[in-house]
Amino acid sequence: MSTLLFLRDVVRSPIQMGAVVPSSRHLARAMVDEARIGPDDVVVELGAGSGAFTKEIVERHPSNPLLVFELSATLAESLVANFPSAKVAAAPVEELPAIARRFGISRIDRVVSGLPWALWSEERQAAILDALIPYLSPDARLVTFHYVHSRALGRVATMRRLLLERFSHVTNSDAVWANVPPAYVHIAEGPKGPRAGSAIES
Ligand SMILES: C[S@@+](CC[C@H](N)C(=O)[O-])C[C@H]1O[C@@H](n2cnc3c(N)ncnc32)[C@H](O)[C@@H]1O
Secondary structure, eight states, X not given: OXXXXXXXXXXXXXXXXXXXXXXXXXXXXXXXXXXTOOTTOOXXXXXXXXXXXXXXXXXXXXXXXXXXXXXXXHHHHHHHHHOTTSEEEOSOGGGHXXXXXXXXXXXXXXXXXXXXXXXXXXXXXXXXXXXXXXXXXXEEEEEEEEEGGGTTSHHHHHHHHHHHHHEEEEEEOOOBTTSSSOEEEEEEEEEOSTTTTTTOOO
């Protein structure tokens, strides 16, 4: 059902969705493996779509607090129904400070992103990363994915540069060839800079 809702949104808003089919279980496993979620980690998922990554997070880490952002109201409704233990915000990630306040979250340890960064301008990519940085704990880890065929796109390189400016280590996983289209996980850890962690309440 959520796949049908996803496909409907792809037809209505292809640029917002940034994919033609939901991510596979293979990619979801790779994303959650690379996120290395620990027992007490606060997890935030950005752009959950059909819930492919949400399902993997909830099944493998049922006790971790999870805040999910999804801009599409219909997909967000479906996420609320399918994942009652998650806090779902039907809102753009850009509203993170207000949403975090509403849900009482002042620290984020793991970010799992399904956002279509490669379709966005440098300014938009930077604005979203800069909204996140103050909430990230010192050992925070952010995982996102890009399609293998989009690796040569300027905006993927831009995303890598923006991550390198804001995190101590940025790496890529091996390609997940079983995903359609094949994808790889982009991993950033150790937020840096004067604003990193500045919103965390002690
Ligand atoms: C590539 S799709 C989702 C991938 C997801 N892993 C899946 O398999 O369904 C990207 C999702 O990000 C959402 N999105 C796009 N811009 C957003 C924003 N600014 N804030 C929150 N969600 C956003 C879209 O509505 C879409 O559902």
